[in-house]
Amino acid sequence: MKSFLPLNWGLPGGSRIAAGKVFGTAEPGARLRMFQVYRFDPDNTGGPRLDTYYVNRDDCGPMVLDALIKIKNEIDPTLTFRRSCREGICGSCAMSIDGRNWLACTQPIDDIPGAVRIFPLNHFPVVKDLVVDLNHALAQHRLIEPWLKTETPAPEKERLQTPEDHAKLDGYYECILCFCCTGGCPSYWWNGDRYLGPAVLLQAYRWLIDSRDEATGERLDRLEDPFRLFRCHTIMNCTKTCPKKLQPAKAIAMTKAMLVERQH
Amino acid sequence: MTDNRERAMDRPRSPDLQVYRPTLTMTMSIAHRTTGAALYLGMVLFVWWLVAAAAGPAAYAVEQRFMRSLPGLIILFGFTWAALHHTLGGVRHLIWDTGLAHDYPWREYLARATLFGSLSLTGILWIIGYLT
Numbered sequence: 001m002k003s004f005l006p007l008n009w010g011l012p013g014g015s016r017i018a019a020g021k022v023f024g025t026a027e028p029g030a031r032l033r034m035f036q037v038y039r040f041d042p043d044n045t046g047g048p049r050l051d052t053y054y055v056n057r058d059d060c061g062p063m064v065l066d067a068l069i070k071i072k073n074e075i076d077p078t079l080t081f082r083r084s085c086r087e088g089i090c091g092s093c094a095m096s097i098d099g100r101n102w103l104a105c106t107q108p109i110d111d112i113p114g115a116v117r118i119f120p121l122n123h124f125p126v127v128k129d130l131v132v133d134l135n136h137a138l139a140q141h142r143l144i145e146p147w148l149k150t151e152t153p154a155p156e157k158e159r160l161q162t163p164e165d166h167a168k169l170d171g172y173y174e175c176i177l178c179f180c181c182t183g184g185c186p187s188y189w190w191n192g193d194r195y196l197g198p199a200v201l202l203q204a205y206r207w208l209i210d211s212r213d214e215a216t217g218e219r220l221d222r223l224e225d226p227f228r229l230f231r232c233h234t235i236m237n238c239t240k241t242c243p244k245k246l247q248p249a250k251a252i253a254m255t256k257a258m259l260v261e262r263q264h
Numbered sequence: 265m266t267d268n269r270e271r272a273m274d275r276p277r278s279p280d281l282q283v284y285r286p287t288l289t290m291t292m293s294i295a296h297r298t299t300g301a302a303l304y305l306g307m308v309l310f311v312w313w314l315v316a317a318a319a320g321p322a323a324y325a326v327e328q329r330f331m332r333s334l335p336g337l338i339i340l341f342g343f344t345w346a347a348l349h350h351t352l353g354g355v356r357h358l359i360w361d362t363g364l365a366h367d368y369p370w371r372e373y374l375a376r377a378t379l380f381g382s383l384s385l386t387g388i389l390w391i392i393g394y395l396t
Contacts, residue, residue: 005282015276040276042266048276096278099285119283125275128266132278186290189280234360236289236371250366257363 003099013047020049023075031057034115035067037079040126048126051076057109064116065093065104068130080129088243091178095130096122101180103243121183123192137179140196144204144222149215165211172206172251174244175199181238181248187231195231196223198238198248205251208258217262224259232256292375296353299346306343344389349382 008016020039026032032054040048053075055067065083072079082092086105093104096119098112109116124132150159182188182197196204204223207213223229229252238248266272284290316327330336356378359365365374 001286003281003283004286007279007282009282011279011282012277014274015279017279038278042268042271042275096283099283117283120278122278122280122284124278126278127275133275183278184284186280186293233293234357235293236366237284237287239366239371240287240289247366249360250363253361253363253366256361 007050016047018047018049020051022052023071024054026054027056033057033060033067033109035071036115036117037068037071037130038119038126039079039129041078042128060109062108062110063105064097064107064109064112064118067109067116068093068104068118080131082131089176091176094121094178094180094183094243096120096183101184101241101243103178103180106243121179123189124179124183132183134179136192137182137197137200140200141177141203144196144200144207144219145215146203146207148207148210148213149218150212151214159212161211168209168211169206171246172202172209175202175206175246176244177203178243180241180243184237184241186235186237187233191227191231194227196228198232198252201229201232201255202246202248202251205255208255220255220259220262223255229255229259288372288375292353292356292378295349295379296357299350299353302342302346303350306339306346309339309343341386341390345382345386348385348389349378352378352381352385 011017017038035053035055036050037053038048039051053071055070055075060067060070063086065086068079068081069083072081081095081104083105084090084092086093088103088106091103094101095104097104097107098117101121104118118130120126120130120132124134124137127133148159177199179197179199181202182192182199185198187195188197201223204219208216208219213219232249232252234249234253236249239246239250242248312327313331316323331340356374359374360371365371
């Protein structure tokens with residue numbers, strides 16, 4: 001099964017996706033891959049559409065991002081998407097590829113059977129084509145104050161941390177804030193206005209367990225809320241769709257555990 | 265970006281369930297919700313049973329006749345499965361809440377165990393029910 005719902009089921013009028021243009025045809029002999037890409041042009045009238053591109057796999061790099069760049073360079077220069085590092089560390093090219101969110105630059109084309117369907121990160125407002133508006137999610141990130149907070153006087157040099165204490169951050173500090181997980185979270189789709197979402201909560205946990213941070217209580221106070229934290233229902237989409245193989249669901253579970261622990 | 269203010273204020277939303285490939289844990293989460301709602305409604309039948317038992321032999325006979333009919337048996341079977349599935353789902357969430365079994369493939373095993381466990385326990389319970 002490709003998805004629980006048919007393509008336009010339940011989408012509001014302005015978000016319905018129409019059939020789009022087809023670029024190129026299946027040439028005989030060439031190893032062609034079909035890419036179906038979500039398009040939305042804010043400068044024109046009309047809603048989103050799904051355009052089809054045929055890309056010669058023998059003349060294209062291995063990753064989905066290579067195909068998108070090839071399409072933009074050689075087939076349709078109007079195609080818009082974010083990208084920067086092309087090696088999975090900047091988090092810019094996060095998008096919905098073949099039904100899960102991943103970085104286009106680390107997603108091999110050959111791992112996807114059939115047509116490659118590409119959409120913007122799920123449920124976010126679309127600025128243009130594959131570019132989504134992350135303002136709300138980034139404001140939520142600001143809310144958890146993702147920086148070292150201290151009260152004790154600053155030492156002469158840096159604040160030290162033992163290797164053991166630093167090891168506790170392994171699996172949490174590596175987050176690149178691509179928002180693949182937040183885009184893949186059904187709780188965030190339906191309560192994203194108040195629920196902070198997996199990416200932001202993983203960041204919150206990363207500061208909660210930092211041995212140098214001195215605002216743990218204040219941070220927990222801010223999270224103790226039926227929506228901000230407790231809308232997580234351990235659906236596990238976040239952990240499965242993390243291109244850095246982190247576990248936001250575990251970070252959230254451990255945060256809930258910290259809240260229980262401090263009551264005793 | 266666009267200079268058209270109206271278009272910028274009224275952006276389309278990217279599709280979610282319409283394009284997300286179903287995963288087992290997501291399906292189990294939906295099943296947990298559905299069985300929870302079903303149990304809520306099923307309580308009406310449970311109350312009927314208790315009230316009928318208190319009301320007297322005639323009322324109890326009516327209730328029993330319904331429960332022994334095919335639709336009644338199907339509902340009871342579904343209620344048994346929903347109760348067991350929801351219970352095992354609760355245990356699964358309890359395990360995840362302690363931070364265990366978040367790794368691959370344990371999270372998948374746990375989701376499969378919930379489904380396999382609830383189906384087989386329902387079967388076993390009904391076989392025992394008919395044998396005794």
